[in-house]
Amino acid sequence: MSVPVLSAEGIALSYPGAPAPVLEGFDLAIQPGEVVAILGPSGAGKSSLLRVLGGLQRPSAGTVRMGGTVLEDVHPRLAVAFQDPCLLPWLTLEANVAFGLDFKRQPPVSPAERRLRVDAAIAEVGLGHARHLPPSALSGGMAQRTALARCLARKPQVLLLDEPFGALDEVTRAEMQDLLLKVVADFGTAALLVTHDIDEALLVADRVVLIGGAPARQVASWTLDLPRPRRDEVATLGALRIDILKALRGAVRRH
Amino acid sequence: MNAEPQQRSFTAGANPTNDARPKGAARGGGLSRPLLGIAGLLVLLALWWLGTDVLAAPGSFARRFSPASAFASLGGLLLHSDLPIHVYVSLQRIFIGLGFALAIGVPLGLAVGTFGALEAATTPAFQFLRMISPLSWMPLAVMVFGVGDRPIYFLLAFAAVWPILLSTAAGVRQLDPRWLLLARSLASTRWEMLSRVILPGVTGHILTGVRLAIGILWIVLVPCEMLGVSAGLGYFILDTRDRLAYSELMAMVLLIGVLGFALDALARALCRRWA
Numbered sequence: 421m422s423v424p425v426l427s428a429e430g431i432a433l434s435y436p437g438a439p440a441p442v443l444e445g446f447d448l449a450i451q452p453g454e455v456v457a458i459l460g461p462s463g464a465g466k467s468s469l470l471r472v473l474g475g476l477q478r479p480s481a482g483t484v485r486m487g488g489t490v491l492e493d494v495h496p497r498l499a500v501a502f503q504d505p506c507l508l509p510w511l512t513l514e515a516n517v518a519f520g521l522d523f524k525r526q527p528p529v530s531p532a533e534r535r536l537r538v539d540a541a542i543a544e545v546g547l548g549h550a551r552h553l554p555p556s557a558l559s560g561g562m563a564q565r566t567a568l569a570r571c572l573a574r575k576p577q578v579l580l581l582d583e584p585f586g587a588l589d590e591v592t593r594a595e596m597q598d599l600l601l602k603v604v605a606d607f608g609t610a611a612l613l614v615t616h617d618i619d620e621a622l623l624v625a626d627r628v629v630l631i632g633g634a635p636a637r638q639v640a641s642w643t644l645d646l647p648r649p650r651r652d653e654v655a656t657l658g659a660l661r662i663d664i665l666k667a668l669r670g671a672v673r674r675h
Numbered sequence: 676m677n678a679e680p681q682q683r684s685f686t687a688g689a690n691p692t693n694d695a696r697p698k699g700a701a702r703g704g705g706l707s708r709p710l711l712g713i714a715g716l717l718v719l720l721a722l723w724w725l726g727t728d729v730l731a732a733p734g735s736f737a738r739r740f741s742p743a744s745a746f747a748s749l750g751g752l753l754l755h756s757d758l759p760i761h762v763y764v765s766l767q768r769i770f771i772g773l774g775f776a777l778a779i780g781v782p783l784g785l786a787v788g789t790f791g792a793l794e795a796a797t798t799p800a801f802q803f804l805r806m807i808s809p810l811s812w813m814p815l816a817v818m819v820f821g822v823g824d825r826p827i828y829f830l831l832a833f834a835a836v837w838p839i840l841l842s843t844a845a846g847v848r849q850l851d852p853r854w855l856l857l858a859r860s861l862a863s864t865r866w867e868m869l870s871r872v873i874l875p876g877v878t879g880h881i882l883t884g885v886r887l888a889i890g891i892l893w894i895v896l897v898p899c900e901m902l903g904v905s906a907g908l909g910y911f912i913l914d915t916r917d918r919l920a921y922s923e924l925m926a927m928v929l930l931i932g933v934l935g936f937a938l939d940a941l942a943r944a945l946c947r948r949w950a
Contacts (some may be wrong), residue, residue, distance in 0.1 A: 476860055492864070500860045505854045510949075519871075520861030602943045 423488055424449035425610045426473065426498070426578045427503060432635070433468055441480065442468045444635035447549055448579065450610050457625035458614045459664065461671055465636040466614045467503075467582055473612065474500040474580045487577070490673035496526050503583045504664035505563035507555035513562075514551040517541055517569045526574075541569040544603060561592035567600065568600075579604075579611040585620070594651070601648060618664050622654050626662065634673020640667045720723065726886050745925035752926055762934065764906040767828055768899075769892050769938070772831025780836040781881060784843025785873065789926045794844065803835065809834035809895050813902060822903040827896075834895045838887035847873065878903025886942035908934075 427449040434441035436444040442465040450456050460466050471477040471483055484491040486498060507516045517536045521529055529537070542551055545565040555563060564584060571579055581600070585593045601624055604611050614619055621628045622644065630640045642664065646653065654661075722741050730739035736806035752758040787794045810828045850873065858872045901907025908931055915923040 467688065472861060494860050496862065502853060502856070504853055506851075506857050508854060508857075508872070508875070510878070520858070520863070523861055523867050524864050525862040 421484050422451060424485075425452045425454075425487055426612070427485045427649065429457075429483055429485075431469070431479045431484070433465070433472055433477070434635075441635040443472070443479070445636070445637050446472075446482070446631070447638065448629065450612060451579070453604070453608050453610055455604055455611045455613065457621035457628045457630055458612060458631060459616065459618065459621050459668065460636065461668065462616055463465060464632050464634075464671065466616075466631065467562065469615050469631065469636070470500070470612070471578050474498060484671055485536045491541055493629055495604050496574060497577045498580065499574050499576035499578070499586045500580045501567050501571050501582065503586055505555075505560075507563055507672040509559075511545060512552050512554055513566050514538060514542065514570055516555065516566055517573050519570060519574060536571050536590075537573045537575065538569075541572040544572055544606065545569045545599060549592045552567055559592075560588050561595065564588060564596055568599070568603065572607060575607070576609055579609050580613060580628075581613045583616070585619075593620075598649070598651075600624060618661055618668070619654055621664070622657050622661065623651035630667050630671060632666065632668070639671050683739070696923045707805055713745055724861075739921040740925050742925075744922035745929055748920070748922040749926035752923060758911065758930075761906055761908055762930070764935075765896060765900065765908045768827055768831060768907065769896060771828055772896075773831035773835055773885065775828060775883070775889060776835035776839050777881075780839030783836075783842050784867075784881075784884075785847055785877070787840065788844035788847025788877075799848065801840065801902045805841075806836040810898055813899070817903060824904065827899045829905065830891055830899050831895060832892050833887035838891065839884035841883065841886070842880045842926070845875055846877030849880070850876045850900030863924040879946070880945045882942070882949055884948055886939070889938050890935075893931075893938060897931060 429447055431443055431446040432441055433443040446469065448456070454489045458469065468477065472479045475484065475491045481499065486495050491498075491608075495498065507513075508519060511519060518534060518656055519539070521534050522525060523542045542548055544567055547562060550558065550562060556565070557569055560618065567584070585596045588596060597620060600611065600613075603609065611624075613621075613624060625644055628644065629638055631637065640658065647656075650657075720742060727737050727741040728743070767829060787797055811829060812833060813826070816829045820826040820829055854872050854876060855868065858868050863871065897909040897912065898906075899914050900907035908927065912927045912931075915927060916920070926945055
């Protein structure tokens with residue numbers, strides 16, 4: 421096994437004033453290029469976990485490492501996509517994708533290189549025709565693609581996705597899942613996807629990690645050594661699906 | 676992308692705010708609105724004419740204020756007097772006053788909107804100061820700043836700062852916390868957070884404040900100019916009175932209304948452009 425691109429050891433998180441900790445003793449290691457789905461009942465602390473892994477929230481205990489170095493703060497090659505596309509309404513699609521690339525604490529990138537990256541990211545998500553549109557003119561799916569392109573423009577080693585397709589309709593959702601897999605393959609990025617949808621996890625993940633309980637910890641995990649695309653095979657994964665569903669129900673009860 | 680147009684119309688149908696339809700509907704009903712507005716102005720003009728030219732006895736004092744002579748005077752004043760200079764001076768004062776109000780109100784509004792304790796500490800004081808007519812500071816302003824433009828700038832800035840401050844603070848409170856989280860996930864510095872997220876995020880609110888401020892400024896300006904200065908619309912009104920040039924006085928009233936209307940339209944256009 422190579423050095424994990426992102427790893428967490430003994431993560432605990434409690435909010436000041438809250439009676440019980442949200443997370444406790446959480447371990448996870450993501451290999452380069454791996455897609456991990458974090459599955460868990462709502463309110464289990466999935467989003468909190470993602471914020472800790474993304475360096476947006478300091479854990480009360482434990483360490484997060486990126487490529488071996490301890491992560492103290494947000495990292496330029498660790499991109500977070502939120503459930504909401506979170507586009508800035510006063511910027512065009514293109515400017516939204518470029519947003520943050522020129523920030524002082526980001527690695528210096530020449531304007532020409534910035535342009536190239538933004539163009540490549542927009543092309544990757546297939547929105548070249550809409551690059552000058554404001555966010556208000558974009559559909560939900562297009563907005564979510566834009567958010568993904570904004571992550572890609574930073575050439576991330578790890579993509580953290582917090583239920584990014586939860587608010588989309590069925591068709592758009594399927595398109596976005598395919599796009600995510602294409603992006604992961606094209607960019608060689610590892611991805612951690614927080615979801616509550618078993619089918620989504622089965623479709624995209626190399627590994628499914630179930631968290632549950634209060635405080636939340638890793639309850640179970642499944643490795644999916646299956647070829648992609650799996651769109652048509654998901655139906656045949658009935659046994660595994662039932663297995664995961666049972667475990668998920670168990671996690672809800674414990675929660 | 677083959678599926679894109681299909682997908683777009685699908686989502687747009689479910690989400691009417693992204694749709695062009697509401698605008699279209701407004702346009703359909705909006706065709707007669709400007710016409711109604713013009714009709715209202717014509718009724719106002721007719722009432723004026725009725726009051727001075729029809730109901731007033733021939734040769735009476737009121738006849739000197741008739742619309743016909745006012746419009747004639749206005750044309751004459753604009754073409755053959757130094758009125759354009761007075762207009763220029765007044766507008767300049769408005770924009771300088773507004774500039775001071777922005778320079779003070781926006782940073783203060785950002786601070787008040789950001790820090791809850793500061794807001795709690797300042798709100799009663801601001802509400803108190805806001806309700807004091809700026810004109811009541813006039814004697815004090817003249818004592819402190821002397822005769823001339825400076826007390827006018829002070830009074831105008833004092834009048835305009837409140838709406839700007841309060842809308843800026845309201846804008847900060849309504850900022851989407853997810854925007855701030857996004858900027859933080861991109862390792863923004865404090866300055867980048869302010870200049871790239873917070874300021875653009877509250878610009879709409881600031882412009883609303885500017886629009887309110889312009890309305891107040893324009894009302895406060897004329898009486899301010901009636902004291903201690905020798906140029907501007909307020910000065911010119913008193914001058915027409917002293918010269919017993921009543922048609923010119925009415926022409927000035929008309930002009931102040933027209934300019935105020937234009938300023939407000941400008942501010943509204945700014946708001947719309949941003950929104």
